[in-house]
Amino acid sequence: MTTRLNPYLSFRDTARDAMEFYRSVLGGELTLSTFGDLQGSEDPAEQDKIMHGLLVSPSGLTLMGADTPDSMQFNPGDNVSVSLSGEDDGELRGYWDKLSEGATITAPLNRAPWGDTFGMCTDRFGVNWLVNITGAPTA
Template sequence: MTSRLNPYISFDGSARDAMEFYQSVFGGTLDLNTYGQFGQGDAPEADKIMHGMLETPSGFTLMGADSPPGMPSTKGDNISVSLSGDDDTELRGYWEKLSADATVTVPLDKQMWGDVFGMCTDRFGITWMVNIAGK
């Protein structure tokens, strides 16, 4: 897989409806994963979307999720930029540059879904997410 850059939208509980709507607009394949699939199935947010990805016939990729409990989602400030792929060296290089002089909210490290992931807000106020696919 090559590296990709795409928007990532945070929602306040409406990710499923929004991502299904975008699929109706753009077509394509929608993959939705809930918090319950990667944690406790009986948690109050278990049915909320932890990660959704729409890949369209036109080559568009749109990702979205419901904000985790305690993390606010403000309309207008709820879009990040996601870098993802399986080229560890390339993506770690981007992370090192993007996270320099940034506020790191999630250090680049292996996550419960098996990938290496990190999130930071750069010195210009842009939130970046880097996900390196597990082997």
């Protein structure tokens, strides 16, 4: 699997509807996982919310999205992140190291509930980044 760069959209309680809408527009395969599926929240009110949505269109377009947990700030208009994902541990950790320099770390690069290594940061220019290393060992 090659490293991919794609947009990641954040929503407040509308990720399922939004991602199904984008599937109706772009076509393709949509995978939705809830906070309950991934044990991503202990809040019973969040169990059915989308923790991760992935849409891959027939032409190869990739769009990801999720509901923002109630404990996190949500600002419509500021709800876009850039996601770097793949299997190349060295390449992706190198990107993380450079992007996180002088950044605000939202989630350190660590083992995630879904088994990958994952981190989030806002770089020194205010851009939100997500890095997901498939099946990689923790730091």
